[in-house]
Amino acid sequence: MSDVNKTLFRYIPSVDEVLNQPKVVSLLSSIPRSLVLEAVREAIAHIRDEITAGNLKELRDGNFRDLLTGQVVDRTVQNAQKVNRPNLRRVLNLTGVVLHTNLGRAVLAESAIQAINNAASGYTNLELDLNTGKRGSRYAPVENLLTCLTGAEAAMVVNNNAAAVLLALGTLANGKEVIVSRGQLVEIGGSFRIPEVMAQSGARLVEVGTTNKTYPTDYRNAITSETALLLHVHTSNYRIVGFTRETSIAELVALGAEFGLPVMSDLGSGSLVDFKTLGLPGEPTVQQVVKAGSDVVTFSGDKLLGGPQAGIIVGKRKYIDRMKKNPLTRAVRIDKFTVAALEATLREYLEPENALGKIPTLSMLTAGREKLNQRTIDLCEKLRRRAGDKARFNTVETLSATGGGALPTAELPSLAVEVLPLDLSVTELAGMLREEEPAVIGRLQDDRLILDLRTLLPGEDDLLADVITRVLERGGVAAH
Template sequence: MSVNNHTYLLRQIPAVDEVFKDPAIADLTSSTPRPLVLKAIRDSISQLRKELAAGRLLIQQEQQARDFLMSIIVKNSVYRAHSQKRSNLRRVLNATGVVLHTNLGRSVLGESARQAIINAASGYSNLELDLATGKRGSRYAPVEQLLTQLTGAEAALVVNNNAAAVLLALSTLARGQEVIVSRGQLVEIGGSFRIPEVMAQSGARLVEVGATNKTYVTDYQKAITSQTALLLQVHTSNYRIIGFTRETSTAELVGLGRITQLPVMCDLGSGSLVDLSGRGLPAEPTVQQVVKDGADVVTFSGDKLLGGPQAGIIVGKKEYLDRMKKNPLTRAVRIDKFTVSALEATLREYIDPQTLWQHIPTLDMLTADNNLLRQKAQTLSEELNATAGAEAFFTPVQTPSAVGGGALPTADLPSWAVEVAPRNMTVDELAGILRESEPAVIGRLQDEKLLLDMRAILPGEESALVQVLSGVLKEGAPS
């Protein structure tokens, strides 16, 4: 007969000191700070009181009540303590199929970049010391020479992200003056930050020209006044307007800039140092091509198609870059030693175009062979059926994946995934438990199924995926 006397059950809840004597808790305190364990116990007891008061927990035998309640408290306390001890920024297995997933940190750094960060963190470095002269140096020196070598630009500067790069350039070159830009290029960068808002923050005045779908060089020319300081071209890297369209090319805009003696700035957004079209991806303007076309200033991201750390990269004519380096805003948006080290290592990979695609994980994942993805999905499905086939159905399926990160919006990336249909829980429940697992697993929910896309699963992560998913399906979530 079920015990439903709430007053009696509440009296059976063991005291905190008594819980501390349990062997599992005693073992926990050997590796976990006592204050953290204490909080976990108190939180577990508080949660149990709420469950009992709401009548959501019944005990079958009165004489078993105390032991049963103790077991619940101990189990939940151990779970809570381990959860509180875990880092808030945790490892995630990206089974979404989105390579440059902004919420998951975008680009995965290559081995050389990861090792460079470890080296920078393990001791002192010559971040702002010129070893040849023994005098103060520039933190940008390790990457500036590489950037000018790779892009053909005269000078380079790196800040903490591309929005900051655009802000710094506009503030330096056009503060208090007009900047002309095509109406079809007033993009939203992400997180509700838009080009007009960045421009307003820089102190420059926006002048829109042309129509949403068509803008000619004559539209820029007619808008030029004595207050015009800059001609701006913004590459629509995160969307496309197709159909009856026409945009002014970089070369056309540069030609107008030369005639009117106005600098031309090109914001490439994602940015790329290699021709992606030869690998089956949509063609993107490379930084080298835009520099060759004569753009005076070019800005782009370090953590998108470049495959490096988060950074905003500025290359172009020395006279304009020197002015930006002297702008006080530069110090506010400067990069730290970890970004310098990771970016330098990433850029060095671009020196050898033959090995580049294997050493930059982003490029490797974007150009992954579809047959290889199918084989991975098939193998994973077989392993999961062998370990957790009683708890769920696992089926390899074809699925589209995406570049992400506001890059290559028209790219068609066919992929393969493992479709998971759990028997004893909903897919929403399964997805929620997987998000709390160690490591966390993030997939896609589609048609009451959980899809585990193979495109962004890194080499060696398949075994961890099998272990986590099998464990979750067999054990479920802590009560």
């Protein structure tokens, strides 16, 4: 170790000295002392590492104590502010993926957000029947809405669709056989697969048919005295095209009636809107599947429905009532915030035009190209005016995606802003944007940052421009 480094080490301030500095004292008014103390220790450790590595050559002349103290204090402020920031943070989604699982999937409608606020700000009648004054059901606020909207006899809600499938299979087929087409043994999010969920439920899987073709006779030939259920799984996250044949729900219902077996349909990303009428690929609606005769239908609340995370189960009352009595129901039940948000979301569907305009998922999927293009052009021009000396900004054609394992063949043409920074790499720019408040997440593509405004919420354009400008002005210095 050089003599200069030994000198620098002697002048590193102590923890108490740093805590008494005015900038650090001011932190203590808004940040817990334990977090500030941790930030001080990390800052001092960082300065020690920098001295050891010989990276503080600029301190070779001058007042060592003041200069080192200043660096430790500045680092402490940065560390404390960072560690005090919530781990779950607001993000501006510029990926163009509407139902982005990593970013929380569906953005809630304003009415749903208000409903959550109301539920959080005081007590609610979550399990109290206000008419009788007796204990009620937490499904009551949404059950009538679900039956009204879908045409089903009864409904209940659990915490996600995997739980809905698990509960349904465990209630109706525990220890028994469930017949399903080999082409429908899908893998859902997080590497969970239908066969694994089925095994966990206690049901025994019976595969029939082939990957691309399954006939009603395949199911018929597999039915035994041990068969409890015929299962249809909608391949919501992929499509098999070409030489194919799938047994329809109506065909399964007819077969189930013949043998006295219930038919269950797992829709995955269930929709209450016919997307074909909106110029998007067709997706079976919950109403259509119920009308076709399915005894039990399961689907998600936070995908195409545009609500909170939930697993929704609708169908024949005798089956739903059995599920409600299953002990597993308590383990997968929803809380008051889900009830509130789901009720508000479902109420929007009572007027279909309201749903298209007020539920962000539907608004993004059906956004008009002309309006979207003009919004993108306006942002691009604003960025050129404010940060044109720091990066090149262009508009480029791109394709947005539905995401969330829904509408896998849908192509959503969009116009995006292409950012090519001049003072730092695209990877560095993307990293710095993730550290901002709010964080900005775009798409890295061919050494470019692509910003797709389809998934940028109304009113966020100026905020996005502010964040990008701020980061580019810091440039390569902050990145290193």
